Amino acid sequence: MKVVLVFLLFFVCESSHAQEKVSIIPRPLKIETNNGHIEINAGTKVFLKGSSIKLDAPAKYLIQSLEKQTGIRLEISSNSVSRNFIQFEQINDSSLGEEGYNMEIKSEGITLKANTSKGISYGIQTLLQLSPISKITSFEVPALTIEDKPRFKWRGALLDCSRHFYSVETVKKFIDLMAMYKLNTLQWHLVDNPGWRIEIKKYPKLTKIGAWRVDRGNEPWSENRTPAKEGEKATYGGFYTQDQIRDIVRYASERAITIVPEIEMPSHVMSAIASYPYLSCKQKHILVPTGAIWPITENYCAGNDSVFQFLEDVLTEVIDLFPSKYIHIGGDEANLSNWKICPKCLARMKTEKLDSIAQLQSYFIKRIEKFLVSKGRKLIGWEEILEGGLSPEATVTSYKGIKGGIEAAKLKHDVVMAPCDFLYFDMFQADPKTEPIAPPQDSWGLYVPLIKAYSFDPVPAELNTKESKYILGVQASLWTEYIPTPEHLEYMAIPRIFAVSEIGWTMKENKNWEDFLSRTNVNVLRMQKLGYNYCKTTLTAPLTFSK
Numbered sequence: 001m002k003v004v005l006v007f008l009l010f011f012v013c014e015s016s017h018a019q020e021k022v023s024i025i026p027r028p029l030k031i032e033t034n035n036g037h038i039e040i041n042a043g044t045k046v047f048l049k050g051s052s053i054k055l056d057a058p059a060k061y062l063i064q065s066l067e068k069q070t071g072i073r074l075e076i077s078s079n080s081v082s083r084n085f086i087q088f089e090q091i092n093d094s095s096l097g098e099e100g101y102n103m104e105i106k107s108e109g110i111t112l113k114a115n116t117s118k119g120i121s122y123g124i125q126t127l128l129q130l131s132p133i134s135k136i137t138s139f140e141v142p143a144l145t146i147e148d149k150p151r152f153k154w155r156g157a158l159l160d161c162s163r164h165f166y167s168v169e170t171v172k173k174f175i176d177l178m179a180m181y182k183l184n185t186l187q188w189h190l191v192d193n194p195g196w197r198i199e200i201k202k203y204p205k206l207t208k209i210g211a212w213r214v215d216r217g218n219e220p221w222s223e224n225r226t227p228a229k230e231g232e233k234a235t236y237g238g239f240y241t242q243d244q245i246r247d248i249v250r251y252a253s254e255r256a257i258t259i260v261p262e263i264e265m266p267s268h269v270m271s272a273i274a275s276y277p278y279l280s281c282k283q284k285h286i287l288v289p290t291g292a293i294w295p296i297t298e299n300y301c302a303g304n305d306s307v308f309q310f311l312e313d314v315l316t317e318v319i320d321l322f323p324s325k326y327i328h329i330g331g332d333e334a335n336l337s338n339w340k341i342c343p344k345c346l347a348r349m350k351t352e353k354l355d356s357i358a359q360l361q362s363y364f365i366k367r368i369e370k371f372l373v374s375k376g377r378k379l380i381g382w383e384e385i386l387e388g389g390l391s392p393e394a395t396v397t398s399y400k401g402i403k404g405g406i407e408a409a410k411l412k413h414d415v416v417m418a419p420c421d422f423l424y425f426d427m428f429q430a431d432p433k434t435e436p437i438a439p440p441q442d443s444w445g446l447y448v449p450l451i452k453a454y455s456f457d458p459v460p461a462e463l464n465t466k467e468s469k470y471i472l473g474v475q476a477s478l479w480t481e482y483i484p485t486p487e488h489l490e491y492m493a494i495p496r497i498f499a500v501s502e503i504g505w506t507m508k509e510n511k512n513w514e515d516f517l518s519r520t521n522v523n524v525l526r527m528q529k530l531g532y533n534y535c536k537t538t539l540t541a542p543l544t545f546s547k
C-alpha cells in the first residue's frame, strides 16, 4: 500500500512538473512524452538539411528569437552534426499539408520536418514555447515526439488602426504575438471614418487630410464627442507610408503571416470623403469625424463612375503593396438613405435594371469584385455583401453572429467566422465595474470573457459535412474605439488571443477548457516576461455576467 502511494505521489509530481514545462498553445495534434531531454547551449548547431525550400529565413528567426529569450546565440553549421543539433528538413508528406510539421526531440538532437517553410516556422514556435524566457547559458528541453497541423487554414486577427493609430513598432509587436500563437492572417483595418491610414500616391489628400482628426481624446468615445470646427487644427492621427507597409508585409511574411488589407467601402469612409468630397452623393465638404458616427449616411456614391475610377486606382496601389490573395473591402453597416435620393444612384438603378437599394449595393460590390478578379485577387467582405445577391466568388466574414456564415456556406461561399459575441476582443472581458472602459453594455457592448471565446466552435451544427468545408476558419477582432494605447491593446488581446489560436488550430476533440486554462496561466507569464501587458481578471471571469 505504502509503495503504491509513494509511486502515485511520484507520478503526480512528475506529471505536474512535465505539464509546467510543456504548456504549448495551441495544443498540438499529437504529443508524446519520452524519457530524457536535450540540453541546448551555445554549442548547439542549427543544420539545414537539403535546400529545396528556403529554410535560412526560419533558421535566422529561430536564432534571433532564442537569443532574445535566453541570451544563447546558436550558430548555423554547414555540415551535419551527430550531437547537440537542431536540424530542419523538407519532406514530402501529404498528411502534414501546407502548415503541418513533425518534431522529434531526443537527447542527441532535435529534428524538425515539414513540407514547407511555413510548417518549419510553426515547429520553431513550438520549440520556442518549450524554451525558457530568462538569461541563462543552457536549458533542457524534454524528449518529445510531436506531430502537428492546424484544423483551419484561416486563423486571423483584425487590428483596427483607424479609430486609433498605432506605430510601426506596435504593429510589429502585434504581429510577433500572432506568430507566437500560430495565427496566420492579419486583417489590417486601414480605412474608417475617423482616419485613412494608408498612403496612396495618386490621392495624396487621403493622408494629408483624411489621416488627421481634431483631438477629442479627453472626451469618451461616442457620438457625443464635440464635432470638429471648421479651421480647428487636426492633430490626432497618422498613416503608414508605402515603404513602411512594404516593411511590415515583409516582417509578417517572415513570421508566416499574410496581411489582408481592409479597404472599406461603400461606408465607413468619411475620412476619404473629407479628403475628396466628390466621392459622396451630396459632394459636400465634411470634416474627419472626431468620434463615433451612427448611422453612417455619408458614403461613396454608387452612381458616379469617378468613384469607381478612384477605387480602382486605390486598389491598384493596394494590390501592389500586399501580395495577399484576398483583399477585404469591408461592406458593413452602410446606411444607404442618401442613395435613395441621389439622382446619379437612381439613374444607375435604371440603366442596370436594379429594383432595390440592396441590389445597388450588390452591384457596387460585384463591380469591385470583377476588378479584383481581373487583377488575380479574391474579394472578401463583411456579411452585408450577402444583401441583394452575393458576388460570384466572394468570401464572407460573418460577424453579427454565425447566421451570415451559415447562409454563405449553404450558398457555397467560403466563410471566415468572426462572431462578435465570441470573438470581439474590444468587448469587456471581466466585470465592467472594474475593467477599463469598453463598448457600453447598454448600447452595442457585449461581454466576452476568455472562457466564452474559448467555447466557440467555427463549424455550426446547421452545416452538413460538405457545407462545413466552406468554413475557412476564424478571426478575432480588435476594434479600437476604446483602445488608445499599445498597452491597452495588449491588455485586450492577451490572453483572449490564445483562445482564437486554439480554436483555429487544435482539433475539436483535443480542446479542453481546464487544460487550456492551465497552459494559459503559464503563457501569460511568458508574455509578461517578453514585455507584453495582459489581463488577469479574465482568467477567472465567469461565462455569463449578471449586472
Ligand code: TNX
Residues within 6 Å of the ligand: 332, 333, 382, 399, 424, 426, 439, 479, 480, 481
Ligand atoms: C461593428 S464589426 C463594426 C466596427 C466597430 C465594432 C465595434 C463591423 C464589421 N463593424 O466598425 O468597430 O462594431 O465593436
